[in-house]
Amino acid sequence: MNDQHPGLEEFTGAQPLPSFWQAAACFGGVLLLISLGLFVFQISLHALIFLALVWAGLHTRSLGYSFAAIRGMMNDGITKALPAIYIFMLIGMAIASFMHSGTIATLLYVGLDWLSPGIFLAAGFVLCSLMSVATGTSWGTTGTIGVVLIGIGDAMGIPLPLVAGMIVSGATFGDKLSPISDTTNLAAMSAGTNLYRHIGSMLYTTLPTFIIVLIVFILWGWQYGENPLPGRHLDEIRGALADSYRLNGWITLLPLLLMFGMSIKRYAAEVSMSCSILLALAIAIGYQGKDAVDAINALWLNQPGNTGIASIDELLGRGGLYSMAWTLLLSVMALALGGILHHAGFLRVLLLRLIAAIQRASTLIATTILSGLAGNLAMGEAYISIILNCQLFKDAYREKDLDPAVLSRSVEEGSTLTTGLIPWTTAGTFYAATLGVPTLDYALYALLNLLNPLVSITMAVLGIGLLRMRLKR
Structure with a gap:
């Protein structure tokens, strides 16, 4: 047994992946809980992340994971960041x-x-x-x-x-x-x-x-x-x-x-x-x-x-x-939530269904960018989102004869650029604490972060910048 993460070995494939609808319910419930609580009821973000942890933990428990395994997922999510x-x-x-x-x-x-x-x-x-x-x-x-x-x-x-x-x-x-x-x-x-x-x-x-x-x-x-x-x-x-x-x-x-x-x-x-x-x-x-x-x-x-x-x-x-205490505590809780959503396979199941239906290169790039945003929303950290999305989309880009540099670019435009626009990510909370301006207040004016993904998708639709495997040096 791993001394650092008790139960970690239990989520290396021993348990079944969630169904598509269970994954959608879990992930959608997290987003709904945070958005309603934050914007409608003005509930503390820390409290909302705790409730989201409970929600995701119950879904994970229903898949057959033990509490030790769920805690190991949370620990691993924090450790990687x-x-x-x-x-x-x-x-x-x-x-x-x-x-x-x-x-x-x-x-x-x-x-x-x-x-x-x-x-x-x-x-x-x-x-x-x-x-x-x-x-x-x-x-x-x-x-x-x-x-x-x-x-x-x-x-x-x-x-x-x-x-x-x-x-x-x-x-x-x-x-x-x-x-x-x-x-x-x-x-x-x-x-x-x-x-x-x-x-x-x-x-x-x-x-x-x-x-x-x-x-x-x-x-x-x-x-x-x-x-x-x-x-x-x-x-x-x-x-x-x-x-x-x-x-x-x-x-x-x-x-x-x-x-x-x-x-x-x-x-x-x-x-x-x-x-x-x-x-x-x-x-x-x-x-x-x-x-x-x-x-x-x-x-x-x-x-x-x-x-x-x-x-x-x-x-x-x-x-x-x-x-930095307010921000640091929020980041740790969000990373723990991301560890559950990642290791239990909720986000992976949702994305694999989408990837299978993609036909056009421009659609693949747009999906990759949106997946980076979804990863940040779910896991609170761009590092994890970057690694996960590169793993998920690598074969799809190869099948479309797209250079891996197009994958890495799209992943960054979905993960690196959007992480600072989300209030509960490590970047969003850090910028807000350091600059003294709430994340949602400055997000509308972070023009590079907002426009770069849109420019990338537009260029992909026009066929600009689609580096092919045969051009790789």
Whole structure:
């Protein structure tokens, strides 16, 4: 017996798969329970996930699985996402340490000096895209430059859901395309294609979408250019920051540059973030003159700043492990639910019925993308959805003579792009907690995430970007 997951060996094929209708009832019941409870009755999402766990557990028990096996499924669902959970906790500490080192304050000071409301959305989108490509992490981008842009956008009077949607769009761009992104590598590996073949395939659909989104943000930003932030207010914010921190960028930006450089060198995200946190603490204590005990305690629970400007003080008080507790607990529960739905075969049974009926390549791609969305809805984590969908659709793509890079691209567009739009996924809860904007509020403005799957499906219908097996190198 597996000591880590008692009963895990019991769901390796010993029990029968659910029928199509039972799978539909289980999965549909989970979605109905969460949607009605959240949008109609305003019930806590944590409580709804618990009820969904009970619902899925009862369906699984009816298939003949023991409680030990069901618990093993839950444990396995959580275990597979532990790397994301580790990064999640580290980002909370990184935000707090960057606040105390003056890193965020310096970026905010400089940003207020050269970003104007009219170009803010377009420039912010490009900045987030570049940083996420360079670092390979949407979470790190959101937790650093994203936090800065939220503060600047708030000071400029731009609606925060719009700013958050712009940040998520840019952060997701790099998370999808960067050769050092975990999801990019995972999708290529799971689909059985070369990493750079996978990236090249994604450029067919992602670059046109990027251009469309950039144009929209440029046009959208013009309406705010007519009402720029009063210079006096701008000067007050910069003055308050200069009074509270020593803003020598050669020193205060070192933690961010260290994380950037180590990411390029392909160090593990946990290592690069830990080193950045330690360097930020050293700068906070040795350069900013912060009390050592207060700076270290901030890694658990940060405290508001003392600039005298309420919105800036609130921004500077973000971060710390405690601030991530709500999100972390929700993610763990959602991952446990995903473990049940995956291992008991509910999602697999639904998808196999759909795959068998597919005739056209464009329909296969659209189904793959929608399956990624369904996987995120059910399992709360893009990693699991990517692996599962590559396994389910690999033979279908081979039968249609489609290159595995088309499979990996479609899986990413269904899984990586939609995970941040769902309130109970690890990404959706993280973005909401980090940016201070509810997932459903910013989701309508995360234009890259919304449009890229639609562009991909449209191009597939038109026969554009359908790489064939015979073209594989």
